[in-house]
Amino acid sequence: MNHLDRDRLVSLRRAFHRHPEPAWREFRTTARVVDELERIDVDELLVGPDVLDADARMGLPDDADLAVWRDRARDTGVDPDLLDRLAGGNTGAIAALDGERDGPTVALRVDIDGLPRAESADPDHHPAAEGFRSETGAMHACGHDAHATIGLGVLETLADRDFAGRLKVLFQPAEEVVGGAAPMAESGHLDDVDYLLALHIGLDHPTGEVVAGVGGFLAVSHFHAEFEGEPAHAGGHPAEGCNAVQAMATAVQNLYAIPRHEDGATRVNAGDVGGGTAANIVPEQAYIEGEVRGESTDLMEYMRERADRVLDSAAVMHDCEVEIGTSGQAPSAENDPELVDVVEAIAGRTEGVDSVLRHDDLGGSEDATYLMRHVQDRGGKAAFVCVGTDHPGGHHTATFDVDEDSLPIGVAVLSETITHLGREAP
Amino acid sequence: MNHLDRDRLVSLRRAFHRHPEPAWREFRTTARVVDELERIDVDELLVGPDVLDADARMGLPDDADLAVWRDRARDTGVDPDLLDRLAGGNTGAIAALDGERDGPTVALRVDIDGLPRAESADPDHHPAAEGFRSETGAMHACGHDAHATIGLGVLETLADRDFAGRLKVLFQPAEEVVGGAAPMAESGHLDDVDYLLALHIGLDHPTGEVVAGVGGFLAVSHFHAEFEGEPAHAGGHPAEGCNAVQAMATAVQNLYAIPRHEDGATRVNAGDVGGGTAANIVPEQAYIEGEVRGESTDLMEYMRERADRVLDSAAVMHDCEVEIGTSGQAPSAENDPELVDVVEAIAGRTEGVDSVLRHDDLGGSEDATYLMRHVQDRGGKAAFVCVGTDHPGGHHTATFDVDEDSLPIGVAVLSETITHLGREAP
Amino acid sequence: MNHLDRDRLVSLRRAFHRHPEPAWREFRTTARVVDELERIDVDELLVGPDVLDADARMGLPDDADLAVWRDRARDTGVDPDLLDRLAGGNTGAIAALDGERDGPTVALRVDIDGLPRAESADPDHHPAAEGFRSETGAMHACGHDAHATIGLGVLETLADRDFAGRLKVLFQPAEEVVGGAAPMAESGHLDDVDYLLALHIGLDHPTGEVVAGVGGFLAVSHFHAEFEGEPAHAGGHPAEGCNAVQAMATAVQNLYAIPRHEDGATRVNAGDVGGGTAANIVPEQAYIEGEVRGESTDLMEYMRERADRVLDSAAVMHDCEVEIGTSGQAPSAENDPELVDVVEAIAGRTEGVDSVLRHDDLGGSEDATYLMRHVQDRGGKAAFVCVGTDHPGGHHTATFDVDEDSLPIGVAVLSETITHLGREAP
């Protein structure tokens, strides 16, 4: 990768950074990816409905919300035909390159969505200083702009087809709501994959460091509980109401009190709650946006089952109804040591890499685990690779940024790994 | 009152109905009241800062919110000088008429604020059908449009000064947040009042019915509690957070569980609560908008003291801070039988009145009690009069409306009562 | 009533005081009542199973507990044949006297049970000083020793049959658990009663004061909830347990938080709770002994329905079973003014009475209300009469005692009232 390449990567990444779109609203982002893929002239290019099992999508926003972002994309000149194909939140793309020799099918997964939060306007914040700060109100505060860029960079690097086998790059939507991997896994495009590489940048690792196999994923389930009671005047008719806020508060207290589990770590959080309308009305409605996690998928399911029981009985206790939905879910997963071996070895000899860790724990959740398990269940191997980058603010904060020197490193480690996997094929 | 008068009253009421403004935002409403008072040519006309002890105001919105409503008033042509005097939520007015003979000082209190709720657009809803449905997003869903109208009607009726003594009409803001009466009571304008009449329309009494003395007021205190904790990633660092939602939920559970009191009825409600930002973040902030009530002021204070104790210790329990503010408060109060006698007698011989009740229980709260107690504490007498009106929807609902036939009845009962009180003076 | 009579009453009362027996265990007490009735030679004498609908008994102790008290009675020389008839907690008696003239049937109800609490041994405590302190571990801390005594005194006074009609005296067991009146009401013995007088001594009224009609009864329901979960080692297998203490604590929190009711006073109390066995075992079992009350029977039933809902759903929430039983229940009731008139008039001319109140509020519960309602439902009249007595300690405390001067006053007021009711008969 020469200097010119670095400039192209930086320019691409800044373009993505400037136009972040949250989960299932990646209309403009998908369009830009498609433009680049057409330029690269890949062998197969699929978008939206063709890369997702639409029914398996989770955390989908409502139509009005989707319309806002689609219209915004249209206004910036995105091709209306493409927008029609992405309609209803069918975002994302898959591109394939066929190597000139026979070999294994390797998939690289990069995610492309931004976060619904404001970006810092501080002049010390590099995107603000350099003029590529977000223009959409959302923010690429987790580096998915870099992920999309590296995905395109790998395709461009291997566009000479000088490798054995087939490369599929998955531009996955809606990772931040843990909702986009499941529908991509169910699409069938991973069924023939021999090796899956998933990528993340940063994670508190500095530029020049690579983690060959990030593990310690917590399985996660996001839920939304909506309590419905009966309103009443709190002064005149307190006993006529069915108090949804009491139901919600009882549930919150008991959610956090779900017993710890002897088999490993669990988590629970009622992260966003609300209810009622005015001080003098017995609250008719309340909600909890929450999540449970587990060190294993079983532990997450234990927590989820207990959480549902708490939510249901808290509603009954206060004579309310409750509807519980799942707005995102991901299992736990393990890296395959053989594939980690390869990444570790390749990274060790890649220019710009001065530290290689075999393993590190994420301590959080990632829906790439859906894809990893899908591949592993069919005999393939998977690894979750972290490419370090100096980031001034933490992930998901207003001052997150990536060190653009890490972009060519990411492209190099992944391209070389993919090439190597073909070479090793029996 | 002739037919022409009824038309004027109806037209005035519809003008108010069309432009409801919530508590402390009654810029346009006050301006319209002032216009009418100038037309009537009252003997004294005071507005905003001159009728309120500004520091005693409760439930004041923030500056940005006030600015929205002030700008809206300006855009509809309200005199900028008047707006300047009302700036910062100093709304409301007091008008005085001096009768041609010596006599007692009688005050009539009418409230003028609307409610922050949408009005029905159903064609069966009379204001919708007749084209005077709210244009502001707020709604006169409690009849304060009729109250302001009747206040003006009484002044117009007595504008010939053919009565003994002095009449003050108080156009009070911010009754709906139980926040406007205290500052008006503290303004000094009630210190010399011999008789206070407070008015309410409807309250489930039909057109043609008058209640001479509505009682059974519950003393009330509205509070706002704001919990502040520490955020943390719910998966990666659950123990680093200080969970404001747990504090809030613990408080809600224990607020409702404050012991009943042997001395009489009490109430408590956590009517509007919320907290947190996202499923995967330990919530850093939460709030409760709530209220307590008591059959007596002592009982209300018992509840409030216990509520504060619950809120404080719930915060400590979860290592959070809490700030508790009072956003509205009103004592209980009793009617003076001598004044109720007068209203009862007058109403009994007023045209259009076919049923007079001496007493009925409100079972709710009203900050007119502040004014009643203020007058009574200084040797005056007070009564809370209800003028019945057929109302299709209940108070505070989207289909509330008043039967405009009740407007002249209200004007007649009150004007006659005021005239009679001068006649009876020793 | 001469001086001799007073001495007999005092001696009887002290005998009862020395041998208090709690609810359904009044074996020795019933035996002593029977002895006295045989001596008086009443016209009808029924005990135990003949005066109760056994299935309607509430708050019955278990067999082992009953056996302890029955054996104790046997050891003090109670006739074994009588004990056999009282077996299984069928205590209490009814005695009837037929006046020599025709007239109404009048019932007098006195209760006979003690309380399960220790009596003061302080030398300032009169029973301790005079040597008639409790010898059973239980205590007559509510004056039922005086009630039984006055019941016998009235029978003795009227034993000359110089009155019109029929007198039935009900020696009722198990008032303290609100469990004895219902089975006596269901026994049929009250079906033909024209007037019912129920008696209580003290209630903070001094010697010489009589209340002709005590009202303000709160309807009450006592419940027992038994939670059953699954134990587990709290360190090794926390998730394997079903935690009955968590269920109980959730229930307690939500019982107290049952909404207040607009129609009147309600009460709730979880007065005796427990659960678990050791710090390191997830608790398998827990219980709540609680009660709800209401100003009316409807309000009590509202509370009870809500309480059952809370208990049931708290159990479900923590995957436990719960069994809920009713261990005592009584409705609210009203006095009949005509009968209160008579008592008021008689008391006003009784020697030793220097103050007569027509009415006072109990503010508590009494199962005499079952009997009052039963008589009233069949066209009879009822009054609950309080005979004042100076009592140093409050009811139910260790230093409660009665002023024995009030015993002949009680006998006189009630005998005279009964005689008078016959005289008034049409």
Add this chain to the structure above:
Amino acid sequence: MNHLDRDRLVSLRRAFHRHPEPAWREFRTTARVVDELERIDVDELLVGPDVLDADARMGLPDDADLAVWRDRARDTGVDPDLLDRLAGGNTGAIAALDGERDGPTVALRVDIDGLPRAESADPDHHPAAEGFRSETGAMHACGHDAHATIGLGVLETLADRDFAGRLKVLFQPAEEVVGGAAPMAESGHLDDVDYLLALHIGLDHPTGEVVAGVGGFLAVSHFHAEFEGEPAHAGGHPAEGCNAVQAMATAVQNLYAIPRHEDGATRVNAGDVGGGTAANIVPEQAYIEGEVRGESTDLMEYMRERADRVLDSAAVMHDCEVEIGTSGQAPSAENDPELVDVVEAIAGRTEGVDSVLRHDDLGGSEDATYLMRHVQDRGGKAAFVCVGTDHPGGHHTATFDVDEDSLPIGVAVLSETITHLGREAP
């Protein structure tokens, strides 16, 4: 060890089994240990106050309870002088043997207390069938009878002094309340110890299996919280009470809801709770016997700090006082691999041992960790050895029993290890 030895061990173990004494009440048990030690003629023999820092004892019962067990011991013929020295719950003993050659100081810790639970009387339960079932109401349901026996067996085996160094055997009281190790650690007798071996039998390992280093100890803290409020009549004066049961229930709910910790496993249990006296009294008093645990001592302390905060603020919330005491505590600890190596090697060549595990997790708590850390902090090494035994019922259940074939195995593995450690000394 010949056949005769096995019989002696069995006979000793059955004697202990028949007379189990709970924590700090091991009067007769200590006396029997002393008898045996005198027979063996050890070089140093210390009891009670000389082996404990009395102020560091935790979980001590009250004087009345101690008196019951001391009197019982006296009645079975225990030497009154010895009982005087053990007075006040100063139980336990330390015996030392000096080998004939110089060498390291090795300590062996065995615990001697029983559990406060009934033993099965089922004829299938071996101690019931063979006539050595508990006669005290308590039960050796965790094998401490075997521990004391093996401790004595090791001393007897090495009584020929044919080893290098010094052996101390610690007969520790009060392990079951996690209260006896700290005072023994603080006594000074461990300060010069080079190697500490702690012993446990069973733990689900069969006869013939030995675990050289049991780890995975959870640090634990037992607490007792006593809430004090104000009683009141629940019907007549509900607002006058300060409800200790509400405080307790609020605490229970929030104890279980203490946030999980990212650094490792935590536990919390409110294992034994209660409060109140009667359904109709606002509860004046309540208590929680509970515990917290952590995978590390830091995690236990995190939980304990949070628990104290919950308990304190729950009391404040309901206007109660709370006193919180620590009734037992133990840190986490690790085995020293060098010492585990030795035990593993020795066990591998011991007759009767057919399976040796290097490591297994306890998943619970043990106060031997106090002793292990005390030795390690001073440069010594420690290991917690498990000698397997077939046990029909689980630990702490009514049918727990040990396979007496494991007694000589335990004696052999430990004697050989101690001998070997002397041989290896530099």
